[in-house]
Amino acid sequence: MKMLMAIIKPFKLDAVREALAEVGVQGMTVTEVRGFGRQKGHTELYRGAEYTVDLLPKIKLEVAVTPELVDKAIEAIQKAAKTGQIGDGKIFVYELNETVRIRTGETGKEAI
Amino acid sequence: MKLTRFVPLLLAFGCAFSGATFAQDPAPAAEPAAAEAAPVAEAAPAEAAPADAYVAPKYDMGNNAWMMTATALVLLMSVPGLALFYGGMVRQKNMLSTLTQTFAIFCLIAVLWVVYGYSVAFSNGNAFFGGLDKLMLNGVIYDSHGNFVPGATFSKGVYIPELIFAFFQLTFAAITVALIAGAYAERMKFKAVLLFSVIWFTFSYLPMAHMVWWWAGPDAYTSADVIDAMNATAGKLWQWGALDFAGGTVVHINAGVAGLVVAAFLGKRKTISPPHSLAMSMIGASLLWFGWFGFNAGSNLEANGYAVLAFGNTLFATAVAALSWFFAEWILKGKPSLLGIVSGAVAGLVGITPACGFVGIQGALVIGIAAGVSCFLFCAYVKRMLGIDDALDAFGVHAVGGIIGAILTGVYVNPALGGAGYVTDGWLGPTFGYDSAQILIQVKTVGVAVLWSATVAAVTMLLLKFTVGIRVSEEAESEGLDVAEHGEKAYN
Numbered sequence: 296m297k298m299l300m301a302i303i304k305p306f307k308l309d310a311v312r313e314a315l316a317e318v319g320v321q322g323m324t325v326t327e328v329r330g331f332g333r334q335k336g337h338t339e340l341y342r343g344a345e346y347t348v349d350l351l352p353k354i355k356l357e358v359a360v361t362p363e364l365v366d367k368a369i370e371a372i373q374k375a376a377k378t379g380q381i382g383d384g385k386i387f388v389y390e391l392n393e394t395v396r397i398r399t400g401e402t403g404k405e406a407i
Numbered sequence: 408m409k410l411t412r413f414v415p416l417l418l419a420f421g422c423a424f425s426g427a428t429f430a431q432d433p434a435p436a437a438e439p440a441a442a443e444a445a446p447v448a449e450a451a452p453a454e455a456a457p458a459d460a461y462v463a464p465k466y467d468m469g470n471n472a473w474m475m476t477a478t479a480l481v482l483l484m485s486v487p488g489l490a491l492f493y494g495g496m497v498r499q500k501n502m503l504s505t506l507t508q509t510f511a512i513f514c515l516i517a518v519l520w521v522v523y524g525y526s527v528a529f530s531n532g533n534a535f536f537g538g539l540d541k542l543m544l545n546g547v548i549y550d551s552h553g554n555f556v557p558g559a560t561f562s563k564g565v566y567i568p569e570l571i572f573a574f575f576q577l578t579f580a581a582i583t584v585a586l587i588a589g590a591y592a593e594r595m596k597f598k599a600v601l602l603f604s605v606i607w608f609t610f611s612y613l614p615m616a617h618m619v620w621w622w623a624g625p626d627a628y629t630s631a632d633v634i635d636a637m638n639a640t641a642g643k644l645w646q647w648g649a650l651d652f653a654g655g656t657v658v659h660i661n662a663g664v665a666g667l668v669v670a671a672f673l674g675k676r677k678t679i680s681p682p683h684s685l686a687m688s689m690i691g692a693s694l695l696w697f698g699w700f701g702f703n704a705g706s707n708l709e710a711n712g713y714a715v716l717a718f719g720n721t722l723f724a725t726a727v728a729a730l731s732w733f734f735a736e737w738i739l740k741g742k743p744s745l746l747g748i749v750s751g752a753v754a755g756l757v758g759i760t761p762a763c764g765f766v767g768i769q770g771a772l773v774i775g776i777a778a779g780v781s782c783f784l785f786c787a788y789v790k791r792m793l794g795i796d797d798a799l800d801a802f803g804v805h806a807v808g809g810i811i812g813a814i815l816t817g818v819y820v821n822p823a824l825g826g827a828g829y830v831t832d833g834w835l836g837p838t839f840g841y842d843s844a845q846i847l848i849q850v851k852t853v854g855v856a857v858l859w860s861a862t863v864a865a866v867t868m869l870l871l872k873f874t875v876g877i878r879v880s881e882e883a884e885s886e887g888l889d890v891a892e893h894g895e896k897a898y899n
Contacts, residue, residue: 339681340740341496342750342800343787346681 296391296404297365301356302330302384303376308354314375315358318367321407324357334382353384359391361404464550464557464566473710474571480701481578485513485585488698492691492753493589494897496746496799499683500887501593502897508588508597512604516581519608524580525573527609528616534643535614537621547573559624560708567708575705580616582702583658584608589799590666594676594884597892599877603867607665611863615657615856618642619649631834649852650820650845652717653706655761655813656856663806664857667797668864673878675796677885685745692749696725699756703763716827717763721756724763724771724778728755731779740787747783750804754782757808762816766826770819777815778808810853817849 303311308325315323329350336349360368369386377383396406490509494502516524526541541547547569550556558569584604591600622641628634638646644656651657682688703721707714732751737743758778762770786803797803821841822828828841871877878884883891890896 340742340744341681341746342803343736343740343783344791346679348681 298389298391299358300387307376310375314371326355328355477701477705478575480698484698485582488694495684495687496682504888512585513581520577527613563625586662589801590670592798606867618644651761652764653703653760655809659805659809660856663802664860665864666801670797672868720763720771724759724775725755727775728779732783751779754778754808758812766819769825817846
């Protein structure tokens with residue numbers, strides 16, 4: 296089992312969610328976050344004064360997937376979230392040691 | 408009973424008023440003619456008349472209704488208008504402190520106004536301060552026959568109850584002191600805010616209002632012989648002939664200059680971040696605009712043609728200034744911004760304030776463009792060179808816009824440029840006209856307002872700096888004044 300953690304552009308969330316649903320992903324957790332990478336920040340102007348905004352708003356997705364879905368899910372996120380511009384985000388993949396469904400007590404793949 | 412010797416507001420000399428009647432140039436009392444009789448005693452004809460000649464004052468209900476409405480509109484400008492306009496521009500952690508400051512200052516000044524402010528601004532005294540006869544609005548409500556005391560307007564024989572004049576002026580004093588909050592936002596101790604407000608109100612607002620707006624009223628000018636004597640009872644700048652329809656000098660220059668001085672004493676904020684909600688600022692600016700009809704058109708005291716002129720200019724010049732700032736920013740900085748267009752609107756309102764009942768469409772157009780562009784250039788470029796952190800541009804908008812408006816009033820009051828001109832009794836010259844010397848009078852008046860306010864603000868800040876302290880601790884500043892000073896947050 297793997298945990299995919301993806302940082303994407305906020306406006307790509309719907310496309311990514313649909314693409315993941317298509318390949319069979321059953322659930323995900325979404326968080327609004329801020330951060331920076333190669334895109335750096337941008338400047339905003341208020342009454343002519345420039346303010347540098349270093350941290351840009353992004354969406355963080357966390358998706359737990361069974362081994363057979365890992366590659367499909369990564370591909371789905373990558374395709375759906377890509378604009379080709381700097382700042383499209385990243386996908387991180389972790390080992391997932393255990394999963395427990397709280398309602399039933401099921402564990403492992405059954406609980407995802 | 409004191410018929411008429413009240414305080415009409417604004418305005419200065421011979422001016423523009425409808426029925427108007429009284430005449431006079433700002434002639435300094437040269438010949439002692441009738442002048443040496445004690446000015447006070449002589450004014451109101453009714454005072455000298457035998458008791459059986461008492462005539463109950465008559466009021467026009469339209470004027471009364473308009474003045475009550477106008478007074479409530481100025482309250483709307485202040486809370487919530489000004490509070491939201493400023494609040495939207497600070498960080499989220501200082502939102503509540505900005506709202507609290509505006510609300511608390513308004514209430515504080517309202518109380519002080521009734522206790523002694525009205526008397527010191529609008530009763531006979533010397534050319535700088537009024538007296539103490541009207542403490543707690545003593546003698547302002549009923550006369551000895553139980554009728555409401557009449558207050559002068561700008562037309563002979565036309566009165567409004569002096570009481571509504573006193574409360575209309577209350578709102579002016581309160582919003583003026585609250586305007587300064589834009590300069591010291593996000594870092595001044597609340598205790599120091601209140602103490603500063605009391606001291607500056609007493610020694611800068613009250614004398615400025617007295618100097619510019621206190622005069623004997625049109626009925627006191629019964630013939631050419633009493634002109635000098637009556638003029639001598641007026642405030643200093645009124646005697647010079649200063650024109651300030653609704654408060655360019657008394658309100659905006661006065662508050663803006665004080666703001667700059669306070670900001671200089673406080674020093675810069677530790678970190679400066681973008682506004683937290685321009686949606687709030689837009690709502691606030693819009694409420695300011697709406698309420699400003701009461702401020703400007705109400706300053707005419709009568710719901711007549713000059714009130715309509717002031718009303719129209721408050722719409723037109725504001726729209727012109729809003730677009731001027733907006734396009735100047737678009738051209739010079741690349742984007743048309745919401746904060747730009749609403750700041751431009753406020754700059755236009757400030758600019759047209761001293762001029763609104765004196766200038767026509769040409770004047771309003773020029774004042775709108777000049778105020779919008781100059782205030783933008785000041786806030787976007789000049790302020791950085793000054794190195795003073797006037798956080799929300801109290802000086803950049805109110806003092807800069809006020810100075811432009813005050814000086815251009817002297818130019819565009821000219822009937823040849825579409826202005827209302829001076830309307831007089833004709834005792835000393837033509838009944839209608841203009842004199843270009845007005846421009847110099849306006850410049851001198853601006854100079855007095857700047858120096859007076861700056862001096863009072865500086866002395867007050869020095870005093871507070873070495874007593875209660877003026878700035879919150881570094882920790883409180885980074886935590887935000889909402890929690891540090893008030894123990895609450897604006898948003899939970």
